[in-house]
Amino acid sequence: MASEGFELIQLKSGHTSLRLVSNRETFHPVIGPEAEARRLHVEQQRLTSRSRTVSPFVIWDVGLGAAANAVAALEALAESPGTVELHSFDHTLAPLRFACDHSEYLMYIRPYRQAIEKLMRTGQVTIGRVVWYLHEADFRQSLEKPDLPSPHAIFYDPYSAASNPEMWTLEHFEKIRRALRDDHPCLLTNYTRSTAIRSTWLLAGFYVGIGVGIGEKDQTTIASNQLELLEQPLTVDWLKQVAASQNSNPLRESGTLYCPMSPTDFAQLRQHPQFT
Numbered sequence: 619m620a621s622e623g624f625e626l627i628q629l630k631s632g633h634t635s636l637r638l639v640s641n642r643e644t645f646h647p648v649i650g651p652e653a654e655a656r657r658l659h660v661e662q663q664r665l666t667s668r669s670r671t672v673s674p675f676v677i678w679d680v681g682l683g684a685a686a687n688a689v690a691a692l693e694a695l696a697e698s699p700g701t702v703e704l705h706s707f708d709h710t711l712a713p714l715r716f717a718c719d720h721s722e723y724l725m726y727i728r729p730y731r732q733a734i735e736k737l738m739r740t741g742q743v744t745i746g747r748v749v750w751y752l753h754e755a756d757f758r759q760s761l762e763k764p765d766l767p768s769p770h771a772i773f774y775d776p777y778s779a780a781s782n783p784e785m786w787t788l789e790h791f792e793k794i795r796r797a798l799r800d801d802h803p804c805l806l807t808n809y810t811r812s813t814a815i816r817s818t819w820l821l822a823g824f825y826v827g828i829g830v831g832i833g834e835k836d837q838t839t840i841a842s843n844q845l846e847l848l849e850q851p852l853t854v855d856w857l858k859q860v861a862a863s864q865n866s867n868p869l870r871e872s873g874t875l876y877c878p879m880s881p882t883d884f885a886q887l888r889q890h891p892q893f894t
């Protein structure tokens with residue numbers, strides 16, 4: 619079943635998810651939208667406990683897509699004692715519209731369909747303690763907005779670096795890092811386990827750790843502006859993997875993809891406070 623460039627796909631786990639026809643990338647491909655959103659983002663970010671200590675607790679949901687990550691946050695935080703601001707970013711609402719039109723197959727959407735329609739119409743909706751904002755634009759432009767509040771949690775979920783390279787460059791992550799406030803401890807969660815992307819995040823000024831496994835993937839990656847927030851930071855031993863890899867070069871706007879790291883970048887990585 620396909621329309622607007624998306625199709626529904628039955629995962630091996632039995633769950634239903636969306637796939638973008640043009641790049642054949644499936645949203646939440648392994649364990650399905652609800653379980654992946656909960657495990658990778660909500661639980662790993664310790665959202666319920668961390669949001670109790672600060673109000674408003676600010677989440678950036680980068681790549682709103684079909685809203686599985688956003689809905690998982692709403693479910694976890696609707697009863698939060700403080701206020702939560704959920705800022706969702708996407709340059710197209712086509713996947714969300716497709717998900718709403720096929721909500722009979724996507725269970726997580728059903729209870730939120732009216733709220734999502736209001737969000738798409740007005741750009742804002744309140745659900746329990748969560749105020750949900752929609753930023754319908756290229757995230758790289760939304761990031762420049764002076765009134766965008768600094769986050770405590772980032773769900774980073776664009777397409778892969780192969781098909782969405784502009785969302786994975788060092789220059790872009792340096793901008794994200796600069797948007798974080800030192801007094802807002804922040805975690806960023808993503809499905810990758812790529813050495814090149816871990817290197818990119820470290821060189822952009824993040825601390826980087828091993829993230830939870832999802833399905834057949836034994837680990838993912840988590841980053842932060844504070845080392846103490848990471849349960850399993852990459853150790854100095856991981857640098858041996860970088861040195862041996864044929865594909866550890868950070869992704870740059872005008873750089874070569876998929877090649878070993880230059881001696882200059884390696885020297886800079888070696889000096890990162892996480893390894894000294």
Ligand SMILES: C[S@@+](CC[C@H](N)C(=O)[O-])C[C@H]1O[C@@H](n2cnc3c(N)ncnc32)[C@H](O)[C@@H]1O
Binds near residue numbers: 713
């Ligand atoms: C894998 S899907 C996200 C799935 C989504 N998080 C969910 O829970 O259903 C990737 C999304 O990133 C969005 N995206 C890609 N590049 C973007 C950009 N530069 N700015 C904003 N959104 C972008 C795509 O339009 C797409 O909806």
